[in-house]
Amino acid sequence: xxxxxxxxxxxxxxxxxxxxxxxxxxxxxxxxxxxxxxxxxxxxxxxxxxxxxxxxxxxxxxxxxxxxxxxxxxxxxxxxxxxxxxxxxxxxxxxxxxxxxxxxxxxxxxxxxxxxxxxxxxxxxxxxxxxxxxxxxxxxxxxxxxxxxxxxxxxxxxxxxxxxxxxxxxxxxxxxxxxxxxxxxxxxxxxxxxxxxxxxxxxxxxxxxxxxxxxxxxxxxxxxxxxxxxxxxxxxxxxxxxxxxxxxxxxxxxxxxxxxxxxxxxxxxxxxxxxxxxxxxxxxxxxxxxxxxxxxxxxxxxxxxxxxxxxxxxxxxxxxxxxxxxxxxxxxxxxxxxxxxxxxxxxxxxx
Numbered sequence: 001x002x003x004x005x006x007x008x009x010x011x012x013x014x015x016x017x018x019x020x021x022x023x024x025x026x027x028x029x030x031x032x033x034x035x036x037x038x039x040x041x042x043x044x045x046x047x048x049x050x051x052x053x054x055x056x057x058x059x060x061x062x063x064x065x066x067x068x069x070x071x072x073x074x075x076x077x078x079x080x081x082x083x084x085x086x087x088x089x090x091x092x093x094x095x096x097x098x099x100x101x102x103x104x105x106x107x108x109x110x111x112x113x114x115x116x117x118x119x120x121x122x123x124x125x126x127x128x129x130x131x132x133x134x135x136x137x138x139x140x141x142x143x144x145x146x147x148x149x150x151x152x153x154x155x156x157x158x159x160x161x162x163x164x165x166x167x168x169x170x171x172x173x174x175x176x177x178x179x180x181x182x183x184x185x186x187x188x189x190x191x192x193x194x195x196x197x198x199x200x201x202x203x204x205x206x207x208x209x210x211x212x213x214x215x216x217x218x219x220x221x222x223x224x225x226x227x228x229x230x231x232x233x234x235x236x237x238x239x240x241x242x243x244x245x246x247x248x249x250x251x252x253x254x255x256x257x258x259x260x261x262x263x264x265x266x267x268x269x270x271x272x273x274x275x276x277x278x279x280x281x282x283x284x285x286x287x288x289x290x291x292x293x294x295x296x297x298x299x300x301x302x303x304x305x306x307x308x309x310x311x312x313x314x315x316x317x318x319x320x321x322x323x324x325x326x327x328x329x330x331x332x333x334x335x336x337x338x339x340x341x342x343x344x345x346x347x348x349x350x351x
Contacts (some may be wrong), residue, residue, distance in 0.1 A: 031302060031332035036319070037078035038326045039064060039071055048325030051112065051166065052100025052310045060312060060319050062327065063111065065090040065098030070111055070132070073327055075319065084109065084132045088125045097127075101167040101310070103174065105189070108133065110141065110174060112167040117145045119161045123321040127161050129174060129187055142191040144176060153181040155201060166252070166310075168207035170214065177204045177216065184216065197234070206252030206264065212236065215243070217250040217263055224249040224269040231263050231292060244292035249282050252310045254318075260337055261292040262301075264320070265310050266347060274298060281307050281323060289318060289330065291340050301336045 039048055039062070049217050052062045060073040061083060068089040072081045090098035090182040097115025104110070109132040117127040127145030145161035152160065163180035174187040175196070184204060186196040212235045220228025229247040234240045247265035254262050267286030271277040287305030290298040307323035318330040 019318070027166070031330055031336040033302060033328055033330050036075070036327045036329040037073050037080055038078055038324075049309050049321040049323055049327075050096075050099070052312050052319065052321045053101075054104045054312050054314060055104055055109075056107050058314070060327065061102050061104075061109070062310075062321050063099040063102050064325070065096060066098060068098055070099060070102050070109065073319075075314065075317075075329070078327070078329075084111065084136060084138070086138065087111060087130060088113050088122070088127075091116060091120045091122070094120060097163075100165060103167050103169055105169060105172075105174070110167065112144075112164055112176060113163040114145070114162070115159075117161060119145070119149075119159065129167065129191075139187075142193050143188050143261065144185065144187075144193060147193045148178070148181060151191055151195070153178075153183055154198060155182045157181055165205050166207045168209055168214075170209050171212070175207055175209070177207055179203045179205050179219065184214070196236070197240070199240075202228075202230070202263075205250060206251045206254075210253050210255050210259075213255050215255065215261065217253040219249050219251065219266075222269065223271070223273045224282075229263075229265060229298070231261060231298075233303045241267070242296070244296050244298045246298040247288065247290050251308065254311060254335075256313050256337075257315070258334070262311075262313060263290045263292065264288075264308050265290055265298075265307070266307055266309070266323075287322075291321065291337050293341065299340045301333070301340055302330055 010100040048064050050063045055061050068087040070084040072083045087099045094115050099111050100114050101112040111130045116125045126140045126143050128143045129141045131141045148162040149160045161256040162178040164176050165179045166177045168175045168203050176185040183198040184196045201221050204216045205219050208215040208218040215233045218230045226246050226248045229250040230245040231243045231253050249266040252264040252268050267282030267287045269282050285304050285306050287308045288300045293299050308320045316334045318333050320328040
């Protein structure tokens, strides 16, 4: 196994540590951060928090891999209810997996499940995308794990079924990023799977879409240097274009209604780049919410986040989900972004 081959989507692998209820401002930029909800209870040795989305009712929906659940979080009160349960759970020996992300097509929810199935001693379990009907009934839309085994990537890998990280709406169907197989897949509503684009060892993670343009966060190979943390974009008919870089271990990307591009860095990865450290998360309380500037860089808006995994933007508010099963609400986002845009760009001198 090559040391440089990062399974960075396994950023939830370490034992969860209680998250801090406070975060710090980046350079004094005005915003308010508070803990909205927590759903870490038991069985979260690999971390509870993972993917998220805004539902048709404007509530926040988050996945809980160890619990095999999708939870609904009231964005105002933080009240938590179970939206769906009974999904394949994360394999304890693996530490992460199970339900990884969730999106809605209309009023129907779709859940991405990964790191389960025959490869992990579960012959009757499917790693793929599940459709959740209104009555809670679950149907496998696509067996992404089996498809990945039958269609191996061109890059190096050691998990044949891949490690799918993010799910996003696109063109009437769904996009799936695979951070281990380094590619982006497209799923039709009928469950047909095809490879939309393949990459080198960049570890694609979070996804965002604007019209026909796809935005992807790249965590980069270990040791997840800031210069390898990038956001890229492309359409089906265009080549890949770098938008911004400068965040260590990027795990998500989002666009605001104003067209600003935000990225989420899980933080500083300061472990020796050895095989036994592949897939371990960033150091606690080093995560950042970042904004792409006009120079192609990523400037910090919020510091001190404890191993975030995904986020959503609604108006002037960002909702950040963390490894430890917490949901943070960050208000004043637009003001913080304007502050960052207006501030002079820092110029670093070479040593």
